[in-house]
Amino acid sequence: MQYWLMKSEPDEVSIDDALAAPQQTVAWTGVRNYQARNFMRDAMRIGDGVLFYHSSCAEPGIAGLAEVASTPYPDPTQFDPASKYHDPKAKPEAPRWLLVDVRAVQKSPMIPLALLRTHAELAEMLILQKGSRLSITPVTPAQWNFITGHLMK
DNA sequence: GCCAACGTTGGC
DNA sequence: GCCAACGTTGGC
Numbered sequence: 001m002q003y004w005l006m007k008s009e010p011d012e013v014s015i016d017d018a019l020a021a022p023q024q025t026v027a028w029t030g031v032r033n034y035q036a037r038n039f040m041r042d043a044m045r046i047g048d049g050v051l052f053y054h055s056s057c058a059e060p061g062i063a064g065l066a067e068v069a070s071t072p073y074p075d076p077t078q079f080d081p082a083s084k085y086h087d088p089k090a091k092p093e094a095p096r097w098l099l100v101d102v103r104a105v106q107k108s109p110m111i112p113l114a115l116l117r118t119h120a121e122l123a124e125m126l127i128l129q130k131g132s133r134l135s136i137t138p139v140t141p142a143q144w145n146f147i148t149g150h151l152m153k
Numbered sequence: 154g155c156c157a158a159c160g161t162t163g164g165c
Numbered sequence: 166g167c168c169a170a171c172g173t174t175g176g177c
Contacts, residue, residue, distance in 0.1 A: 007174095007175090009175095032173095033160075033174095034160090035160095055174085055175060055176090056174075056175055056176085057175095060175075060176070113176075130157095130158080131157075131158040131159065132158090132159090133158075133159065133160095133173085133174045133175065133176095135174085
C-alpha cells in the first residue's frame with residue numbers, strides 16, 4: 001500500500017466532479033510527463049491512497065481523499081485529434097501515455113498549500129520543494145497519517 | 154499577468 | 166551528446 005498526491009485543475013475535474021461521477025470514479029487523463037506517467041504505469045496499485053489536490057486555482061490545496069481504482073491502461077485522449085491532450089506521435093499499437101482510474105472517497109476540509117507549508121512534519125513533501133511541478137508525487141506514510149489524521153480533523 | 158523553474162525539442 | 170530556444174506549470 002502506497003500513498004500519492006495527484007493534482008487536478010478543479011476547472012477540469014474537481015473533487016466534487018469526481019464524487020458525482022459514476023462509481024465516483026474518473027480516468028486520470030491528460031498526464032503528459034514521463035515521471036508522472038511512470039508512477040501510474042509502474043508503481044501504483046489498486047487501493048493505494050490518494051490526496052486529491054486542486055492546482056492552478058484561487059485556493060490551491062488538498063481537497064479530498066481518493067484511491068487508485070484500476071490497473072494502468074492507455075489514455076484515450078492521446079489518440080483523439082479533437083482533444084487538447086492529443087499526441088500525434090502516439091499510436092494505438094504503441095501508446096505513449098498510460099493512466100489509472102481514481103475513485104473519490106470523500107471531500108475533506110480544504111487544506112491550503114500555504115497551510116501545508118507551515119508544518120515541519122511536511123517539510124519534505126515533494127510538492128513543497130522549490131520548483132516542484134510534478135503532477136503526481138509519492139507521499140510517505142508519515143505525511144499521509146499527519147495530513148489525514150491531524151489536518152483533516 | 155508575471156515569472157521562476159523545469160521539461161522537451163532539435164540543430165549541430 | 167550538448168545546449169539554446171521554446172513551451173508548460175503553477176503559485177502569487
